Amino acid sequence: MKQKSIVPFLVFRYLRFNHSQPFISIAALLAFLGVSIGVMVLIVAMALMNGFDKEFERKLSIMNYPLTLLPNLSQKISQKELEQLEKDFPNLLFSPFVQTQAIAKNGQRMEGVMVFGIDFQRESKLNPVFNEAYEAIKISYFDTYEAQKEFDTFDAIIGHSLQNTFLLDNQSPLMLIFTQLNPNAISISPTMKRFEVAGTFNSGLVAYDKSFIYTSLEALQIIKDLPSDLYDGIHIYSSDPHKDILILKQAIPHSRIVGWWEQNGNFFAALALEKRTLFIVLMLIILVASLNIISSLLMTVMNRRREIALLLTMGANAQEIKKIFLYLGNLIGISGIIVGCILAGIILFLLSSFPIISLPADVYGSDKLPLELSLIDFLMILVGSFVIVFLSSYYPAKKATQINPLQVLRNE
Numbered sequence: 001m002k003q004k005s006i007v008p009f010l011v012f013r014y015l016r017f018n019h020s021q022p023f024i025s026i027a028a029l030l031a032f033l034g035v036s037i038g039v040m041v042l043i044v045a046m047a048l049m050n051g052f053d054k055e056f057e058r059k060l061s062i063m064n065y066p067l068t069l070l071p072n073l074s075q076k077i078s079q080k081e082l083e084q085l086e087k088d089f090p091n092l093l094f095s096p097f098v099q100t101q102a103i104a105k106n107g108q109r110m111e112g113v114m115v116f117g118i119d120f121q122r123e124s125k126l127n128p129v130f131n132e133a134y135e136a137i138k139i140s141y142f143d144t145y146e147a148q149k150e151f152d153t154f155d156a157i158i159g160h161s162l163q164n165t166f167l168l169d170n171q172s173p174l175m176l177i178f179t180q181l182n183p184n185a186i187s188i189s190p191t192m193k194r195f196e197v198a199g200t201f202n203s204g205l206v207a208y209d210k211s212f213i214y215t216s217l218e219a220l221q222i223i224k225d226l227p228s229d230l231y232d233g234i235h236i237y238s239s240d241p242h243k244d245i246l247i248l249k250q251a252i253p254h255s256r257i258v259g260w261w262e263q264n265g266n267f268f269a270a271l272a273l274e275k276r277t278l279f280i281v282l283m284l285i286i287l288v289a290s291l292n293i294i295s296s297l298l299m300t301v302m303n304r305r306r307e308i309a310l311l312l313t314m315g316a317n318a319q320e321i322k323k324i325f326l327y328l329g330n331l332i333g334i335s336g337i338i339v340g341c342i343l344a345g346i347i348l349f350l351l352s353s354f355p356i357i358s359l360p361a362d363v364y365g366s367d368k369l370p371l372e373l374s375l376i377d378f379l380m381i382l383v384g385s386f387v388i389v390f391l392s393s394y395y396p397a398k399k400a401t402q403i404n405p406l407q408v409l410r411n412e
Contacts, residue, residue: 006311007320011327014300021303027296032336034289039340039385042282044347046377049275051370056271062129063208064260066241067248069234071255079229088251092238095122096231098220103177104158104213106166113162115176115213117220118235120151126237130214133157133201153218155198159209163200172197176213178223191223279380286385289336290392293329297396301325301403309405318401325400329393337385348373 017025069085071077082096098117103110124131137157156174168174178191195215203209221228238244241259248257261268301308308321350356352371 006316007323007327010324011331014304014324014328015331018303021299024296024299024303027292027299028332031289031292031296032332032339034292035286035333035336035385035389036340036343038282038285038289039337039381040343040347041285042279042381043341043344043373043378044351045278045282046275046381047344047348047371047373048369049271049278050374050377051372053268053271053275054372055370057268059203059205060264060267061241061260062127063203063205063212064263065126065235066238066260067236067245068258068260069236069248069252069255070258071233076226076230076232077234077255078231082231082234085234085252089244089248092236092244093122093126095119095126095235095237096217096233097123097235098217098224098226098232100220100224101179102213104162104166105175105177106168109166111162111165111210113176113211113213115178115215115220117215117217119217120214123214123235126235129201129203130157133199137199151198151216152196153216153222154193154195155215156195157199157201157214158197159212160200160202161206161209162211162213163197165210168197170197170199180224193219193223195219279377283384283388286388290333290388293332293389293392294396296332297325297329297393298399300328301396301400305403308400308403312403312405322397322401325397326393329396330389333389333392334386337382337389340385341382 015028069077077096079096082094085092086094095118100115102113102115104113120134124134134157137151156176158168158174162168166174174195174197176193176195178193180191195213201209201212201214217231218228220226221230236244236248236257242261245257245259311321312318348371351369355368357369
């Protein structure tokens, strides 16, 4: 009964503002504010990092496709193999493609591009960025009351950035110079073909919008002199690419299956390293704030030496004295953590609901801050904060139990 009454009583008593030693109370208040701000900043920063990571991951997985099937060496993939894949894996979506490098030229401007020959109908089911452009073209070009007209063989859908670079409009001509060489009477010259811009796509990533061009399968098969039933590869959509890539590798060992994450491994490794570094640096804010907890508790112990000595002589044991200061430090730190979480929740709500901060859409692909706080990161923040607060309270609490009551009472 004694243990239950004396510990909470003294904890709340020591929390009151000390008029005789105001620096002790000020140090405790600074510790509380430091922990609150540290937790708040850490949660908001992790939400921003996760948001940007997920946004880049989503866009890169779209433009690079979840899985890509490529033949070995100089081989091609046949229409028969495509039909067999569709039969064996009805849960996946397939879009064959032919690809080549080219130089896009308009006037004096030139840009290196990657040209994909695709089946527009199949591709629109895999790639939501392409599908958005494809649907917009159908709405603007075709009368909804008439039968749908097919695209011309040499129509091209280009990226928004390339359109701005060349100042092109819909139905504008675009010259493409391919790496395929054609012999003539004097020498060998590269293949050149004029395409017509049918529409534009906008992935939000400038590098892809400036270097990707989509046209029909027939166009590139003609330019590369390929039969109509042979392809350079197959784009594959999977809702669980990490699992399906293993199944596909076992089913077709003679071909290469590349996941979107394998094509951007260095980029995501850098993002993961940046996220870990940011977490450690911001956790130092909480660590610095915990030093105020240590200093506040040590000053309280030194200021209450006589009271501690009297408690020990009146029957209080060392365990009770330790609990008083351990609970006192934890109460300051944990209340700071709770307030920091509340403040972070308010800030995240405001940032996600109102256009407080605007981003350049041409750089980040969106003018809104992408926010996503994962449960694992949130739990890591809480666990790390609790550990720091507990360790900061433990040393002063242990120091309080080492007071010699006889020596203190004799000297004071």
